[in-house]
Amino acid sequence: MSNSRRLAGRPERQAEPVLPLAPVLNFDTLTVRPRQRRAIGFDGLDSKMLFLVSGRYGLLRILRDLDLQAGDEVLVPAYHCPALLAPMQALGVKPVLYDVDWNLDPDIQSVHERITDRTRAVVNVHFFGFWRNVAAVREVAKQAMLPIIHDCAHVPITSVERAACAWQDDYFFGSYMKFAPTFDGGFAYKASGWRSSRASRPQGLKAEIRALMTLVERSARFDRVSFLSRPARLALSTQKRIRSALKSSNTKGAPSAVYGGYELDLALEDVRPTRMGRWILKRVNWQESAEKRRRNYLTIGAGLRAVRTVRALYPTLAENEIPYVFPALVSGGDSSYQRLKLLGVPMYRWEDMAPSACRVSAQYASDLFQVPCHQDLTTNDIDFIVQTFKETLGVANLAVSQ
Numbered sequence: 001m002s003n004s005r006r007l008a009g010r011p012e013r014q015a016e017p018v019l020p021l022a023p024v025l026n027f028d029t030l031t032v033r034p035r036q037r038r039a040i041g042f043d044g045l046d047s048k049m050l051f052l053v054s055g056r057y058g059l060l061r062i063l064r065d066l067d068l069q070a071g072d073e074v075l076v077p078a079y080h081c082p083a084l085l086a087p088m089q090a091l092g093v094k095p096v097l098y099d100v101d102w103n104l105d106p107d108i109q110s111v112h113e114r115i116t117d118r119t120r121a122v123v124n125v126h127f128f129g130f131w132r133n134v135a136a137v138r139e140v141a142k143q144a145m146l147p148i149i150h151d152c153a154h155v156p157i158t159s160v161e162r163a164a165c166a167w168q169d170d171y172f173f174g175s176y177m178k179f180a181p182t183f184d185g186g187f188a189y190k191a192s193g194w195r196s197s198r199a200s201r202p203q204g205l206k207a208e209i210r211a212l213m214t215l216v217e218r219s220a221r222f223d224r225v226s227f228l229s230r231p232a233r234l235a236l237s238t239q240k241r242i243r244s245a246l247k248s249s250n251t252k253g254a255p256s257a258v259y260g261g262y263e264l265d266l267a268l269e270d271v272r273p274t275r276m277g278r279w280i281l282k283r284v285n286w287q288e289s290a291e292k293r294r295r296n297y298l299t300i301g302a303g304l305r306a307v308r309t310v311r312a313l314y315p316t317l318a319e320n321e322i323p324y325v326f327p328a329l330v331s332g333g334d335s336s337y338q339r340l341k342l343l344g345v346p347m348y349r350w351e352d353m354a355p356s357a358c359r360v361s362a363q364y365a366s367d368l369f370q371v372p373c374h375q376d377l378t379t380n381d382i383d384f385i386v387q388t389f390k391e392t393l394g395v396a397n398l399a400v401s402q
């Protein structure tokens with residue numbers, strides 16, 4: 001479907017995403033019968049895994065486990081999701097930003113230079129699902145006898161399981177809600193096992209209903225499950241009052257990650273993710289989802305190659321890489337970002353990072369667009385993304401230099 005045709009039919013939706021930013025209920029990648037007995041892998045690793053409402057609570061639990069005090073320092077990449085700093089701020093821990101290079105690999109010299117006698121841990125982020133050069137930063141942490149914390153918010157939990165078992169590093173945390181339509185959900189892994197699994201407060205019935213309603217509403221909005229979406233759309237459009245009542249209670253008390261926020265609420269620290277999400281996790285076809293993500297990623301990459309001002313940060317995919325998003329580098333990012341968003345392309349960009357002297361982070365704050373490539377995007381959706389980039393930013397054969 002051409003961009004202009006699609007947009008012409010939906011003029012009222014121009015400022016709204018016309019396709020889902022994150023996975024939605026869709027029985028192409030979910031099955032009605034459970035595919036796996038347990039919510040996720042990690043068989044036999046129960047004492048090592050804590051399930052929490054989102055990834056940032058995983059980091060919070062890790063910082064607590066390290067018994068960090070106000071004024072202690074934790075090394076974090078200068079290019080970061082602002083939500084990563086929220087647990088540190090909550091505990092008065094000082095994030096110390098180390099530089100990254102143009103590939104987003106840690107600048108090892110900079111990591112060395114930032115280590116002081118107050119440093120307590122090093123955070124290594126696996127950006128966008130890519131297992132890039134981790135050996136060097138693991139080595140630095142090891143030499144300095146500092147625990148390493150792997151931020152796997154962009155990695156499917158099934159892949160984290162394999163890395164955690166292979167590396168035996170100290171801590172991993174992640175956010176399974178980014179890979180499956182579960183409403184909420186994160187985890188924290190500790191190689192030597194948690195002293196207690198305190199994430200034990202279940203969410204109540206109201207929260208479970210909110211999760212279900214939100215998932216159905218999202219699916220209906222984007223027409224992903226026809227047998228669910230028709231009645232849901234009817235109900236949601238004809239019963240406006242019920243809908244607005246649901247909406248007003250929707251965000252209250254829900255993890256801010258669900259709505260794209262960066263805040264952390266200490267009241268959610270010990271709260272379990274919704275049962276609804278665990279039910280869905282048992283039904284995820286991880287293999288199919290991974291293949292779809294990889295296919296979408298490569299199609300977006302091939303399409304955007306023709307766009308004058310765009311360059312792929314990682315043009316190829318290694319065999320074991322399952323992308324979270326397609327990281328597109330767009331020169332003159334600011335105006336392009338606004339224009340594309342107004343046309344309905346859903347994207348993220350970390351423009352609110354803590355300031356640093358890292359040149360790469362300053363440039364990527366404006367120029368690195370996180371374009372969705374998840375499993376619940378259709379061929380038409382991918383075509384829409386590529387066409388909108390082409391029509392908005394122009395097509396040429398010029399390569400963009402760094």
Ligand SMILES: Cc1ncc(COP(=O)(O)O)c(C=O)c1O
Nearest residue numbers: 054055056081083084153175257
């Ligand atoms: C790299 C990274 N780390 C941590 C987080 C925090 O995870 P969550 O939003 O699940 O709390 C995010 C959120 O998007 C992220 O992108």
